[in-house]
Amino acid sequence: MDIKTNYIDDIKIFEETSKLIWFLFFMVFLLFVPLFAGEYMVYMVSLTAIYVIVALGLNLLSGYAGQISLGHAAFMAIGAYSSSYLTVKLGLPFWFALPASGVITGIVGILLGIAALRLSGFYLAIATMAFAFIVDEVILNWVSVTNGANGIKLPGPSIGPLALKTDTQVYYLIIAITLIMIWAAKNITRSSLGRAFALIRDSETAAETMGVNLFKYKTIAFCISAFYAGIAGSLFAHFLKFISPSNFSLMDSIGFIIMILVGGIGTIPGSVFGAIFITFLPEGIRFLKDIFPFFVVETGLQGLVYGLILLVFIILEPTGLYGRWLIIKRYWENFPLK
Amino acid sequence: MFFQQLLSGMAVGSIYALIAIGFTIIYKATDVINFAQGELMVWGCFFSLTMITSLSMPLWIAFPLTLIFMAMFGIIIQFLAIRHLVGKHIFSIVMATIGLSFVLRHLAGIIWTYDTFPFPSIFPSRQFSLGLATISGIHLGIIAASFSLMALLYGFFKLTSLGLAMRATQQNQFGASVVGVSVKRVFSMTWALGAVLGAIAGMLIAPIQFLDVNLGYLGMKAFPAAVLGGFGSIPGAIVGGLIIGVSENLAGTYMATWVRDIAAYIILLVILMIRPQGIFGIQEKKRV
Amino acid sequence: MSFLDIQGLSISFGGLRALEKVDLHLDEGEVHALIGPNGAGKTSLFNCISGVYKQTEGRIYFRSQEITGLPPHKVAMRGIARTFQNTELSPDMTVLDNILLGRHIRNRVGVFSRICFTASTRRQEIEDRKRAEEIIDFLELQAWRWAPVANLPYGIRKKVELARALVMDPELLLLDEPSAGMNLEEREDLIFWIEDIKEDLKITILLVEHAIQMVMEVSDRITVLDYGKVIASGPPQEIQQNPKVIEAYLGK
Secondary structure (H helix, E strand, O other): OOHHHHHHHHOOOOOOHHHHHHHHHHHHHHHHHHHHOOHHHHHHHHHHHHHHHHHHHHHHHHHHOOOOOOOHHHHHHHHHHHHHHHHHHOOOOHHHHHHHHHHHHHHHHHHHHHHOOOOOHHHHHHHHHHHHHHHHHHHHHOHHHHOHHHOEEOOOOEEOOEEOOOHHHHHHHHHHHHHHHHHHHHHHHHOHHHHHHHHHHHOHHHHHHOOOOHHHHHHHHHHHHHHHHHHHHHHHHHHHOEEOHHHHOHHHHHHHHHHHHHHOOOOHHHHHHHHHHHHHHHHHHHHHHHHOOOOOOOOOHHHHHHHHHHHHHHHHOOOHHHHHHHHHHHHHHHOOOO | OHHHHHHHHHHHHHHHHHHHHHHHHHHHHHOOOOOOHHHHHHHHHHHHHHHHHOOOOOHHHHHHHHHHHHHHHHHHHHHHOHHHHOOOOHHHHHHHHHHHHHHHHHHHHHHHOOOOEOOOOOOOOOEEEEOOEEEEHHHHHHHHHHHHHHHHHHHHHHHOHHHHHHHHHHHOHHHHHHOOOOHHHHHHHHHHHHHHHHHHHHHHHHHHHOEOHHHHHHHHHHHHHHHHHOOOOHHHHHHHHHHHHHHHHHHHHHOOOOHHHHHHHHHHHHHHHHOOOOOOOOOOOOOO | OOOEEEEEEEEEEOOEEEEEEEEEEEOOOOEEEEEOOOOOOHHHHHHHHHOOOOOOEEEEEEOOEEOOOOOHHHHHHOOEEEOOOOOOOOOOOEHHHHHHHHHHHHOOOOHHHHHHOOHHHHHHHHHHHHHHHHHHHHHOOHHHOOOEHHHOOHHHHHHHHHHHHHOOOOOEEEEEOOOOOOOHHHHHHHHHHHHHHHHOOOOEEEEEOOOHHHHHHHOOEEEEEEOOEEEEEEOHHHHHHOHHHHHHHHOO
16 A cells, blocks of 8 residues: 555545544535524524634634633634724725734734743633733723723624625625634644644643744744634624623633533534534523423523533543544444444 | 822732632642632622521621631532542633632522622721821721731641641641541631631621622632732732732722723733742742 | 763752753763762753753753753754653654654744645645654554553553654654663663664664663763762773762662
């Protein structure tokens, strides 16, 4: 067998044919959602896709490169408000504002990366948390740009001169962008970039002595992660057509962490599973309330559930939904052998 | 005006110091960073308030009863959730205690609602004159009570056998157990003490800040205090807390009012960039 | 100047002097062992060379160029690779991925190209893979290629770390206790590999070791450290008979 072909096989995007088949299944499903499911499902799937982008970025930074980020909603906020400023205040078109917001957020990510360079573990965690609190306060008070607590109304997304009129069109645009972001994330993880990130997570000393420039690669990790959140923020803003500071709170940041924890930390399918989980969680809570009517209180429930999920997941330490999926898959592949 | 802000800043600062001492003790003995320290404050206050309003108990009975309840509450939390975290990766511990803080905050909201309540103080609220400024009795009481408490804690750690056991466990868990220290008991007692300190801090500050489930966010400010002073150092927690409290007030007065809310976090970021080990901390190096 | 020149190196931790005016000179192509009782400062010396520690005094020259105080990644780019006492691998990644990491300094593709996985990224990956396979063959790790490192026995993990270092195509290889945790058979193999690394790959080796027999067999020269100071340096037979060395190991 030609060794060269073998190597090429190994670095394909879908390492196994089964993955390709699942992917195609998924694509067909996504394609037909607007045709068979209702308006609400289209909305939910669009929102999930946006959160997938955030989860991907967070997974690259925290799951792969091991840099804890407790304030990721702040990056999303920067992306959202940048996009709103560019489109509403400066009148620039959406197709420019989207990548520009990503770039702006990426630059802020670089700054945070530089500030956090010598930090790790707990110190990095509270540094990112402090960053998030500061961004939140700045958004509330920089009224000329952000309109403060009142929020900003935005136009919907547009490609060139065509404003996308229906939810379905917006849905397909969001799915398309999400797929590109997934592709890019997959490329990162199968290249030397992903390997460098993983060693930074597992042993900074070893990474350095193997020639990994910590400054450069940590900053790149923050930059890419922030860029992802920025893109998601811009999409989010133009999708909902209205944003306010309450969309990007500490609760949301913790929600993103739960996404990658529950989905499967450090994996790409995990980001997807996690995003689905968190987006559909309020549905699940509502469902439970119908069964158990004594759950009368609406307000505190999300926070309570988030807290319980975190405790359960940390204490029991499962590998997340994706890990459970792999175990099930392996069982069926080896059936009837153990 | 400056002196005024200095004094009231010291009052809030000593609360930050108390909260910071609370989770520093927990960290030193059990290596767990307790993000739920603020929520322990809130629960202590709500326990008190329930006894005072619904059961019509006088303050001098309700407050000590609260401390006893909180000690038990701390032990229960440690038993149910925290002891499973021993030895886990720092990210896991942080996320778990954040999860705990969410659970405690929203359980409190479900039980006692999200409304804001006034909270009684044992100190007189009239103004006292201190040369250049006047200070309310409550603020003065906070400062006095906090410092007395800190002195008591100092004595506790230096002189009592339990205090000694806690310090020994922090230095070396295995070594401590070898010489007969019950590590389990130390862990329980540490959380009991942490919860009590949290409750005291809460009952001191609630009269000024009013009580609602979000009072726990004050606990977040204790982290910059602890880091500024040197994480893991109790004198550091005190100094850090006072500096943060005063800086917040001054920032709020001489810059925009909204800066006050983030002054603590700006200080935190600055200190993390230039001297992460804080004022009293030691720089640790990884040995490979 | 020799291949590796260490002059008057000292380092202190707080009040403890871990290294005291250490002089060490390596010739190109030799296998040089660093031995001494526990705590003598051997790993500290490695860490100074790698750039992980910053020395208090002294200078280090590699191929006549000063590398004192260089950050670790620059030291790596100069052609110095190392292994660690406790293997510092990525436990969740496969053996192959861990070894591929060693090719990091040969990377010629930019960040953006890697994100888009361009043709040049593909070429880089294939080239990296080729070199990694050569080393895998050399160290006979083929059976373990796809295994996640976490579940592997200690001896295999040490080999993986060695492979990662070799894949860097270094000129100088620092081995920190390579035979620790190995059984007799593995140790014999290790001796052969060290010889092969020296002869076939033409790499100069500086190793820290406790297994004295192995050291005697494999080294061209030996330097002995005790309490951070060099107490003897020379060929194995000399060291074996040196009274100061015997004293250091057996005590007065």
